[in-house]
Amino acid sequence: MDCTHRACHPEAGGGPTDRFDAFSAWCSREPDDANVRGRLSMSPTPAKAMNTFLTTVDAWVTALLLATAMLGAWGLGWWRGHRLGQDGRKETTSKLNDASMALLGLLLAFTFSMSLSRHEQRRQMVVADSNAIGDFYTAASFTNQPVRGQLQNAIRQYVDHRLDIVKQRLDEAAMEKKLIETEEMQGRMQDLVGKAVDGGTSVVVPLVNTLNGLTSAHTARLSASHDRLPPSIVLLLFLATIVSMALAGSQEGRSGELHLGATLGFVILVSMAVWVTLDLNQPQRGLIMVSQESMERLRSSLNR
Numbered sequence: 001m002d003c004t005h006r007a008c009h010p011e012a013g014g015g016p017t018d019r020f021d022a023f024s025a026w027c028s029r030e031p032d033d034a035n036v037r038g039r040l041s042m043s044p045t046p047a048k049a050m051n052t053f054l055t056t057v058d059a060w061v062t063a064l065l066l067a068t069a070m071l072g073a074w075g076l077g078w079w080r081g082h083r084l085g086q087d088g089r090k091e092t093t094s095k096l097n098d099a100s101m102a103l104l105g106l107l108l109a110f111t112f113s114m115s116l117s118r119h120e121q122r123r124q125m126v127v128a129d130s131n132a133i134g135d136f137y138t139a140a141s142f143t144n145q146p147v148r149g150q151l152q153n154a155i156r157q158y159v160d161h162r163l164d165i166v167k168q169r170l171d172e173a174a175m176e177k178k179l180i181e182t183e184e185m186q187g188r189m190q191d192l193v194g195k196a197v198d199g200g201t202s203v204v205v206p207l208v209n210t211l212n213g214l215t216s217a218h219t220a221r222l223s224a225s226h227d228r229l230p231p232s233i234v235l236l237l238f239l240a241t242i243v244s245m246a247l248a249g250s251q252e253g254r255s256g257e258l259h260l261g262a263t264l265g266f267v268i269l270v271s272m273a274v275w276v277t278l279d280l281n282q283p284q285r286g287l288i289m290v291s292q293e294s295m296e297r298l299r300s301s302l303n304r
Contacts, residue, residue, distance in 0.1 A: 062274070
């Protein structure tokens with residue numbers, strides 16, 4: 001293969017030193033940070049894929065898939081245990097079964113507690129957000145016209161926009177668009193506060209402080225809505241559930257027993273517990289939604 005690089009042809013003006021310098025420069029060049037970051041961001045990680053699955057797939061679908069896997073693991077364990085029992089081997093899975101069930105109960109309680117605490121935190125953030133907006137509206141009521149009317153109208157639109165976000169089941173792109181609109185509304189209110197300050201309003205400090213409180217409450221609420229269960233803990237819960245069912249099936253198979261009704265009841269109970277836990281982890285699409293009562297009462301009071 002012919003090389004057209006100048007460093008490869010001394011007759012083109014590049015001697016041995018030139019060739020060495022060119023090779024050294026090529027080896028020591030800096031990588032394109034933007035391309036590297038792009039390749040890293042495009043490469044999916046298992047944790048990110050699991051988190052996407054838990055946030056985009058309805059909780060009842062995940063619980064149904066888990067119930068199917070539990071029944072399959074129990075059936076496979078029963079078949080394996082029944083074969084070992086026919087061969088006359090002694091039963092050795094009793095203690096392991098008890099330990100796995102205890103671990104499963106611990107993980108169920110732990111994940112449910114984490115999911116419920118995050119749900120309660122989101123509810124408290126809604127209350128804090130509505131209080132911050134109400135304080136800002138009160139401070140805006142003491143400004144002079146025409147800024148007062150413009151600012152109050154902007155706050156009403158802001159409250160309506162906050163409630164519309166919750167009522168709609170938005171995907172990631174639509175949610176990002178709504179958040180951009182929220183920031184634009186905050187910028188509009190900031191411009192009106194600047195006009196009020198330039199106009200010589202007597203409530204400069206309360207007006208600025210309450211505006212800062214409004215934006216801070218929005219950031220805290222957004223952070224709480226993105227605070228989900230760690231995917232590794234959910235994956236560990238699924239793994240413990242499937243292994244426990246396999247060991248339980250193996251124990252029944254060795255003893256020659258078949259408690260189908262009790263097994264189905266246990267699978268339904270565990271699946272429902274997992275369903276509620278994951279549903280609490282989906283504030284935008286779950287059946288158990290965060291109460292917006294404080295925000296709705298605020299809107300009613302502002303429209304009087």
